[in-house]
Amino acid sequence: ILNVEQSPQSLHVQEGDSTNFTCSFPSSNFYALHWYRWETAKSPEALFVMTLNGDEKKKGRISATLNTKEGYSYLYIKGSQPEDSATYLCASHYNTDKLIFGTGTRLQVFP
Amino acid sequence: AAGVIQSPRHLIKEKRETATLKCYPIPRHDTVYWYQQGPGQDPQFLISFYEKMQSDKGSIPDRFSAQQFSDYHSELNMSSLELGDSALYFCASSPRAGRSPYNEQFFGPGTRLTVL
Numbered sequence: 001i002l003n004v005e006q007s008p009q010s011l012h013v014q015e016g017d018s019t020n021f022t023c024s025f026p027s028s029n030f031y032a033l034h035w036y037r038w039e040t041a042k043s044p045e046a047l048f049v050m051t052l053n054g055d056e057k058k059k060g061r062i063s064a065t066l067n068t069k070e071g072y073s074y075l076y077i078k079g080s081q082p083e084d085s086a087t088y089l090c091a092s093h094y095n096t097d098k099l100i101f102g103t104g105t106r107l108q109v110f111p
Numbered sequence: 112a113a114g115v116i117q118s119p120r121h122l123i124k125e126k127r128e129t130a131t132l133k134c135y136p137i138p139r140h141d142t143v144y145w146y147q148q149g150p151g152q153d154p155q156f157l158i159s160f161y162e163k164m165q166s167d168k169g170s171i172p173d174r175f176s177a178q179q180f181s182d183y184h185s186e187l188n189m190s191s192l193e194l195g196d197s198a199l200y201f202c203a204s205s206p207r208a209g210r211s212p213y214n215e216q217f218f219g220p221g222t223r224l225t226v227l
Contacts, residue, residue, distance in 0.1 A: 004153075034215070043114065043218040044201070089153075096167050097205070098144065098156040099216060 002026050004092055006102035013080050013109055020076045021105040023090030027071035034099060035064055035075055036089040044089060047075075080109040113137055115219035117202050123225045124192050132187040132222045136204030142166070143185040144216055145177060146201040154201060160185055192226045199223050 005024045013019050025033065032051045036044040048057040053068040061078045077084055087106045091099035116135040124130050136143050142161045146154040147170075156169035160179035171177075174192075179185045183204075189196060200223075203216035 036218070041220070043220045046215045046217065049215055097142065097216075098159060098167050098169060099146075099154075100156070101146075101153040103153040 002092075002094065002100045004090060004100050004102040006088075006090055006105050008105060009103065010106040011108070013107070015081060015109055015111050017080050017109075018076065018078045019080055019107065020074050021088065021107075023073045023075070023092075023102055025071050025073075025090070025092040025100070025102075026094075027068055029094045030068050030071070031093050031095060033066055033073050034091045034093075035073070036091065037086050038089055038104070039086045047088075075105075077107070080107070082109045082111050085109045115202055115204050115217055117200075117219035117222050119222060120220065121223050121225075123227065125227055126192055126194060128192050128226075130189045130192060130224060132189070132200050132202075132224070134185045134187070134202030134204075134219060136183050136185070136202075137206075137217055140204035140206050140217070141183055142205045143179055143183065144203040144205075145171075145185070145187050146203065148199045148201065148221075149195075150198070157187070189224075194226050197224060197226045 007022050035047040038044040048064045050066040055066040063076045066073045087104040089104045091101045118133045144159040145157040148154040157171040159167045163179045175189050177187045199221045201221045203218045205216045
């Protein structure tokens with residue numbers, strides 16, 4: 001059974017703090033890693049798709065790295081803002097298109 | 112930009128009733144995926160369709176069936192509903208270009224099903 005894990009489960013930070021969280025996934029037959037940002041009552045929004053070991057992607061204040069050999073990805077948020085409050089989901093996929101999701105990290109940024 | 116549309120957004124049913132959830136993919140997307148997210152759980156893949164044919168199957172109960180129609184919309188039919196079927200049901204679509212890992216899946220807002 002393929003299992004994707006995310007930590008921490010939840011995180012509370014002050015506005016302006018930088019933060020990061022982890023996604024761990026089985027590295028065998030790995031194909032790609034997706035990060036999604038999901039605000040309550042909205043659709044999960046795709047942030048990044050990464051495939052290659054050592055990949056780094058950046059979108060504004062959010063960036064992500066990928067280590068396919070050891071099976072982990074980090075998501076970083078620099079200078080967190082209240083509007084960054086959301087659940088951040090990672091999902092991996094292997095030799096099919098279906099995504100295996102982690103349980104998410106719920107981020108709350110306080111002004 | 113057009114997004115994935117799901118209807119209804121909320122549905123309340125009694126045990127043993129039937130429910131039908133609909134998903135309208137982004138125009139020109141020919142692949143549809145269904146996911147189920149129970150309370151406090153991560154989304155679980157149910158089933159997917161490519162060009163109206165089932166392309167992959169996950170942990171979908173036998174009481175559930177799904178299909179994709181000629182206009183690429185998909186319906187998830189759920190019969191003999193049980194309390195444990197209460198969940199958020201997401202649909203996602205993607206433009207299939209082989210098995211490219213860059214085929215992002217774009218998610219709809221979900222249908223929240225409550226079984227009483």
